[in-house]
Amino acid sequence: MTTLTAAVSEKKSQKKVETHRQVRAFNGLAHVALVFWALVTAGPLIWVLLASFKSNTEIFLGEPFALPDSFSLETYISAWDQAHIGRYFLNSVFVVAVSTAGTMLFGSMAAYVLARYTFPGNRVLYYVFVSGLAFPTFMALAPLFHILKNFGLLNSYLGLILVYIAYSLPFTVFFLAAFFRTLPHEIDEAATVDGASHTRKFFQIMMPMAKSGLVSITIFNIVGQWNQYLLPLVIMQGQGADQKWVLTQGIANISTQAGYHAEWSTLFAALTLSILPMIVVYAIFQRQIQAGLTAGAVK
Amino acid sequence: MRHGKYPFIIGFLAVPVALYATFVVAAYIQTFQLSVASWSGFGPIKYVGFDNFVKLWNDDLFWKSLRHNGYLLLLLPIVTIALGLLFAFLLNVGGGSKGGMTRGVWGSKVYRVIFFFPQLMALAIVAVIFGRVFASDKSGMINGLLPDSWAPWLFLADERWALTCILVVLVWQAVGFYVVLFSAGMGSIEHEIYEAAALDGATRVTLFFRITLPLLWGTIQTAWVYLGIAAFDAFALINIMTVDRGGPDGATSVLAMMIYRNTFEYSQVGYASALGVVLFFLTLTFAALTLRVTRRDAV
Numbered sequence: 001m002t003t004l005t006a007a008v009s010e011k012k013s014q015k016k017v018e019t020h021r022q023v024r025a026f027n028g029l030a031h032v033a034l035v036f037w038a039l040v041t042a043g044p045l046i047w048v049l050l051a052s053f054k055s056n057t058e059i060f061l062g063e064p065f066a067l068p069d070s071f072s073l074e075t076y077i078s079a080w081d082q083a084h085i086g087r088y089f090l091n092s093v094f095v096v097a098v099s100t101a102g103t104m105l106f107g108s109m110a111a112y113v114l115a116r117y118t119f120p121g122n123r124v125l126y127y128v129f130v131s132g133l134a135f136p137t138f139m140a141l142a143p144l145f146h147i148l149k150n151f152g153l154l155n156s157y158l159g160l161i162l163v164y165i166a167y168s169l170p171f172t173v174f175f176l177a178a179f180f181r182t183l184p185h186e187i188d189e190a191a192t193v194d195g196a197s198h199t200r201k202f203f204q205i206m207m208p209m210a211k212s213g214l215v216s217i218t219i220f221n222i223v224g225q226w227n228q229y230l231l232p233l234v235i236m237q238g239q240g241a242d243q244k245w246v247l248t249q250g251i252a253n254i255s256t257q258a259g260y261h262a263e264w265s266t267l268f269a270a271l272t273l274s275i276l277p278m279i280v281v282y283a284i285f286q287r288q289i290q291a292g293l294t295a296g297a298v299k
Numbered sequence: 300m301r302h303g304k305y306p307f308i309i310g311f312l313a314v315p316v317a318l319y320a321t322f323v324v325a326a327y328i329q330t331f332q333l334s335v336a337s338w339s340g341f342g343p344i345k346y347v348g349f350d351n352f353v354k355l356w357n358d359d360l361f362w363k364s365l366r367h368n369g370y371l372l373l374l375l376p377i378v379t380i381a382l383g384l385l386f387a388f389l390l391n392v393g394g395g396s397k398g399g400m401t402r403g404v405w406g407s408k409v410y411r412v413i414f415f416f417p418q419l420m421a422l423a424i425v426a427v428i429f430g431r432v433f434a435s436d437k438s439g440m441i442n443g444l445l446p447d448s449w450a451p452w453l454f455l456a457d458e459r460w461a462l463t464c465i466l467v468v469l470v471w472q473a474v475g476f477y478v479v480l481f482s483a484g485m486g487s488i489e490h491e492i493y494e495a496a497a498l499d500g501a502t503r504v505t506l507f508f509r510i511t512l513p514l515l516w517g518t519i520q521t522a523w524v525y526l527g528i529a530a531f532d533a534f535a536l537i538n539i540m541t542v543d544r545g546g547p548d549g550a551t552s553v554l555a556m557m558i559y560r561n562t563f564e565y566s567q568v569g570y571a572s573a574l575g576v577v578l579f580f581l582t583l584t585f586a587a588l589t590l591r592v593t594r595r596d597a598v
C-alpha cells in the first residue's frame with residue numbers, strides 16, 4: 001500500500017515538472033495569439049483616431065500609424081457643423097430612446113399576458129409573435145414601404161419608431177415570456193388575495209421581479225436599434241429627409257461625400273465622434289452589455 | 300377572484316398586436332402575394348403566376364448572388380467559430396494551475412473587453428471604416444503598411460478578392476461576440492473534469508477536442524445558426540463598401556442587395572418579392588438543416 005502511494009506520488013511530481021514546462025510554452029503562445037487579435041481589433045480604430053488629425057497629404061503619405069503633425073480640433077468642428085454629425089447623433093438618440101421605451105413597454109405587456117394568463121388563442125398568438133424570428137426583415141421591404149406610405153408615415157420619426165418597435169417585438173416577447181414564466185406563482189396569488197388589480201400587479205410586482213431580464217433585453221434592443229441601417233434607409237427618404245437621418249445613414253452619406261470632395265480627415269473625425277460615446281458607455285457598462293447581448297444566444 | 304380578466308388581457312395585447320400585425324405580419328403576407336405579381340409600386344397590381352420565378356431561374360445575376368451567399372454561408376461560420384473557440388480556449392484554459400485549479404491567462408478580462416467591442420458598432424459604421432482600411436492607394440491602412448516598393452493591393456476593386464474582403468470584415472466584427480459566448484460556456488464546465496483528464500495525462504489539445512468541444516456543442520450549434528443568418532444579410536457592408544454597390548461587375552452581389560435594388564431602383568416590386576420568398580425558404584432550410592445535421596445525443 002505504501003509503496004503504491006509512493007510510486008503514485010513520484011509519478012505525479014514528475015508529471016508536475018513536465019506539465020509546468022508545457023504550461024509555460026503554451027502560455028507564451030497563447031499570449032502571442034491573443035495580443036495579435038487585440039491588435040487586429042483595435043488597430044483600425046486607433047488608425048481612424050490618428051487619421052482624424054491628419055491633413056490629406058499626411059493621410060496619403062502611407063504611414064498609417066505615424067503621429068499627426070499637429071493636433072487641432074478643426075476637423076472635428078467641420079464634422080460637427082458642416083457634416084452635421086451632431087444632428088445625426090441626436091436624431092439617433094431621440095429615436096432609439098423613444099422606440100426602446102416603447103418596445104419594452106409593449107413587449108413586456110404582451111409577454112406577460114401570454115406567459116401567465118390562459119385564454120383561447122394564447123398559443124396561436126405566441127407562435128405568431130415568435131415566428132417573426134424566422135423571417136428575414138429583407139424579404140418584406142417593398143410591402144413595408146407601401147404600408148408606411150399609405151399611412152403617411154414615410155419620412156417621419158413616428159413611422160421609424162413604430163417600425164422599430166414592431167420588428168423588435170418577436171425577440172422581446174420570446175425572451176420575456178420565458179422569463180415571466182419562471183417567476184413564482186405564490187406572490188402573484190397573495191397579491192390577488194390582497195385585492196391588487198391585474199394592472200397593478202403587473203407594474204408593481206411583476207416588473208420589479210423581472211428586473212434582471214428587463215435590463216438584458218433593454219440593452220439588447222438599444223444596441224440593435226442604434227445600429228439599424230436598413231430600416232432608416234428605407235423609411236427616411238424623400239424631401240428634407242437628410243435633416244432627419246440617423247447616425248448610421250449620416251455616416252454612410254458623409255463617406256460618399258468625402259469621396260467626391262476628398263475631405264478624408266472630416267470623415268475620420270466624424271467616425272471618431274460616433275465611436276467615442278460608445279466606447280465610454282461600454283467602458284462603464286461592459287459587464288451588463290456583454291450579458292445583455294449574449295442573453296439571446298444562451299437561452 | 301379573477302374578475303375583469305378579459306378586459307385586462309385585451310387592454311394589454313391591443314397595441315402590441317396591432318403594431319405587429321400592421322407592420323410585420325401584413326408585410327410578410329404581402330410579400331408572398333406580390334411574388335406572383337407584376338407591379339412597379341404604382342398603379343394596379345397584375346397577377347402573373349410564376350413568371351417571376353421563371354425569370355429568376357434564368358437570371359445569371361441571381362445565380363451569381365446565390366453563390367456569393369453560399370460562400371459567406373460556408374466560410375463565415377467556420378472561420379468565426381474556429382477563431383472564437385480558439386481564443387476562448389486560450390483565455391480560459393491557458394493559465395497555469397494553482398491549488399489544483401486551471402485559471403484563465405493573465406489579463407483575460409482585458410482581452411475579452413477589447414475583443415467584444417466591434418460587436419457594439421453598427422455594421423454601417425464598420426463598413427465605412429473598412430472601406431478606408433481597404434482603400435486601394437496609400438491612404439488605406441493596409442496598403443499604407445505595405446512596403447513602398449510593392450504595388451498597392453486593390454482589395455475591393457479586384458473582382459477576385461472583393462467578396463473575401465467582405466468576409467474578413469464580417470469575421471472581424473463577429474469573433475469577439477463568440478469568444479464571450481464560448482467563454483461563458485467553458486466557464487460552466489466543471490473544473491474537476493479537466494483536472495481528472497489532466498491527471499490522466501491529457502494534453503491541452505486533447506482536453507480541447509475531447510472535453511471542451513463536445514460539452515459546448517449546443518452553443519456551437521446556436522452560433523452556427525446565428526452566423527448563417529448574418530451571412531444571408533451583409534447588405535450594409537455591400538451597399539457602403541463595394542464598388543458600384545455589389546460590384547465590381549457583380550462580384551459582391553448578394554440576394555439582399557438584389558432585393559433592395561429591384562424594390563427601390565428598378566421598380567420591380569414583384570420580382571423583388573419573389574427574391575424575398577426565395578430568401579425566406581433558404582433561411583428556413585438552412586436553420587432546419589443545421590439543427591438536424593448537427594444534432595447529437597446530449598453529453
